[in-house]
Amino acid sequence: MSTAHATYLPDRHLFALWTWDGSAVGQVPKIPGDPETVALAVPDGRGIAVSEVPCVLIEPERYLELELPEPGASALAWRAALEGEHPALPPAAHATPNAGGTAIVAAARALRVLQDTVALSGELRASLKADLRPYQARGIAWLHETTAAHGGAVLADEMGLGKTVQAIGYLLGRAEAGPHLVVCPTSLVGNWVHEIERFGPGLRPIGWRGGKLPDAPAGTVLVTGYPTLRGHGPALQGKQWASIVFDEAQVLKNPRTQVAKAARAIPADARVALTGTPVENHLEELWALLNLVVPHEFTHKTQFRRRFVRPITEGSAPAVLRLRDAIEPVVLARRKSEVAGSLPPKIHCDLVCDLTREQERIYDQLLDRAEEEGFGSGGQRHTRLLAVLTELKQVCNHPGLISGDLDELSGRSGKFDVCADILANNVDADAPTLVFTQYRRTGELLVRHCAEELGITVPFFHGGLNQAQRTEIVTDFQSADGPPVLVLSLRAAGTGLTLTRAADVIHFDRWWNPAVEAQASDRAHRIGQTRTVTVTTLTSGTTIEEHIAGMHDRKSALTDLTDSAGVAGLARLDDDRLFELLRRKRGN
């Protein structure tokens, strides 16, 4: 007689359901859900050993509604636990092994994690304006639990899993504890402020770019960039922060740099580092992160190196397991493939990037000139407007496209820097990526950047290629050892192609018509794609691009929106309204 068992997977906040036919693991239970093979500790005849068990994964929210045939003691115990009781859990209920395969999650911890996470998602439903996925609720509960125990935590979920919303959820829970500090790449300061406003209306975000430190009562989140931290470290050190979040914390990988020193010197009750890089591939970097957030646990670099780095580089497999077990209490790293069941097939990740000073200056100059010359009227108005818009959008992409000074690429365009970070990260993580742009020269800059900074040859698929060249690029990219990045022109490559080797898509600039962007994204998200596709759009905050992004949100329901409708719509406005739209919104 086969019985069904439920094992709780704490990191993912899911139940693995499996069956036991009396002497061995049986068939997957016949219930709707995501089938997957999970490593569990099960009896193997002589004792208990870790083996791969075919399971169906179920979210706790759906567990109670489930009609499980022949439920075993573990399945019944979890049902009781979800109803608020404190049942005794048999080992089958918490048989999730550690990395070394020597131990399973303790029963009391499994129970507490489940009940805390369920309680927390209930609490946050009111204050956090986002639908949390199960693993995100777990991530927030884990952050609370870990920072309480150790004073710091590293959240290293893969890109696209929503580290930002987890961090905001965490800050919301601590809003009363005092002021908070978020440090992120300069171009993303605006994005953080925007996301905090959107998801956590109970928090008061302030973007800070140096100068006098604003008053920060409890509930305030001061958002600042790494360069500001470097330059104005002492101002931030004078205050006791309730929590400090380092976004893209791999920036601080070298502990000897000024910015890393400034980061370590800021007093905070809780320190959280967010990173999307696969931490285990860069052990020195991992040490720097651990030393940043839990300095009392990871104090000596030489000891860390002797304990883990050296044996691992010498190829010791036990050392890898030892490392995982050693960092497990303070590092939570989940991969998309692990939580795929909770993810939609496509994740949208809209980043609002800030302009650099240079971009702001050129953007304003272009508009001043346009205002002097005027747009005229009639057919001419449309043409002139189009020319100005093109120039503005190019400044948003990279100021060098207008000024002609293209010697040095990085540090001059917010979007370009963010894109460069994502690409470096994806190349590192072995995640093939498609980058779409409307402008051939932007594409060429990206290709050049990849060659110079990342040392990779990136093909550029644009309208100037003949059929043979196009086919070659596509076959080449789809082959297993194809290039890690492919740059495409939105208009030339937006339709027809199959590029499913990539599961990451970046839209470097915004097109008027959301359907065109969606179609381009579908190059990766189409039949043959087995992974979750992450679509990242880059928008320059406060500019015309934000207007376009806003149009997407309002009009994406309309299917007959033609490409020229956006420009035509603008051309119909009178000059005052038009300039009001194009001018940068200073408020940010």
Next chain:
Amino acid sequence: MADNEFGYTSWGMDWVRLAQPLKVSKPEPLLPRAYSIARNNLVQTEIENTTVRATIHRGSEASVTYLELTPLSATTITAIAQLIPAEALTLTDEHRVALAEHGISIKPQFARTDCSCRARTERCVHMLATCYALARRVDETPWLALDLQGYRTGGTAPSETGEARPARWTSIDTLDPATYFGVTAG
């Protein structure tokens, strides 16, 4: 701490000191061999509570060495528990210094040593090699230094000191397959 091959933490150094005591009256000719055996990972150690069983295969010889450590007294365990938080992930050299400052000695003491080899002395090359191998294990996981002396494993673990946080993990070895599915499972 110096970048020694063995004993790069002060916890591991205690074990190196068992093989190389600071007070020696005559040179120990076996040390280089013992060092090289441990260095080449030729010592297989099995640890159960306060006993260590080390197997060393070398050429045509094989030997089994038993070491048994004197467990820490209950008073020492309580004193340590007050200085080292139970949730500390790794014991650091600073913890070791703190213990020393409070006069708590945690230097390992042998209750019994035994080796299957023919050497007439207790300090045979195998026993010395095992000390080095344990020094390496302790360097990797300093908690082992205390656990080998019955700190968390001897059954005398302090349960009354404050609200001890529940353990994160349950060792697979302590699970009984008969009760794996709970009492009702067939």
